[in-house]
Amino acid sequence: MTGSKEIKQLSRSLSHLLKRAAQYSNHIYMNETRNTGLTHRQFTVLVAADAHDGKSQTELVKLTGIDRSTLADLVARLMAQGYLQRRRTKDDGRTNAIKVTTAGKKVLKSATPGADEVDKQLLSLLPSSDRKNFGDCLAALAVEMDKIESKEDAKPSKKMKLRRRG
Numbered sequence: 001m002t003g004s005k006e007i008k009q010l011s012r013s014l015s016h017l018l019k020r021a022a023q024y025s026n027h028i029y030m031n032e033t034r035n036t037g038l039t040h041r042q043f044t045v046l047v048a049a050d051a052h053d054g055k056s057q058t059e060l061v062k063l064t065g066i067d068r069s070t071l072a073d074l075v076a077r078l079m080a081q082g083y084l085q086r087r088r089t090k091d092d093g094r095t096n097a098i099k100v101t102t103a104g105k106k107v108l109k110s111a112t113p114g115a116d117e118v119d120k121q122l123l124s125l126l127p128s129s130d131r132k133n134f135g136d137c138l139a140a141l142a143v144e145m146d147k148i149e150s151k152e153d154a155k156p157s158k159k160m161k162l163r164r165r166g
Contacts (some may be wrong), residue, residue, distance in 0.1 A: 032114030
């Protein structure tokens, strides 16, 4: 049965409201940065790679909070667009160092004002006295997710041991 009770429950569900807020944020981002062609996640990867030049994809996963397979796909797309380059590191031939290209820096520069506008528009909807606290609360949630991800990274991988027969 769908009715006003279920709608009211969703309207008070913090997880649902956070999801809707993220959708709204992405909507504003797409309107503000439409001409760059970058999705918000692509922008996030470019910002992280630019700020942490030469970091590995694994390190970018930790910096951005984007899961490993999604980040690998984003890096591949950004490379195809000419915005990132990937090179094997000298220390570990299995590790890729990620660098932003000149074209990547140019598109990042053109998208940054629009991305900044997203924050301005979101905060403008809140009373000025709540803005700092709102950011602090969101940061606290992000810290908790960082803790969970750190614990997951620390777990040994579960590999099956093969037994020899006979």
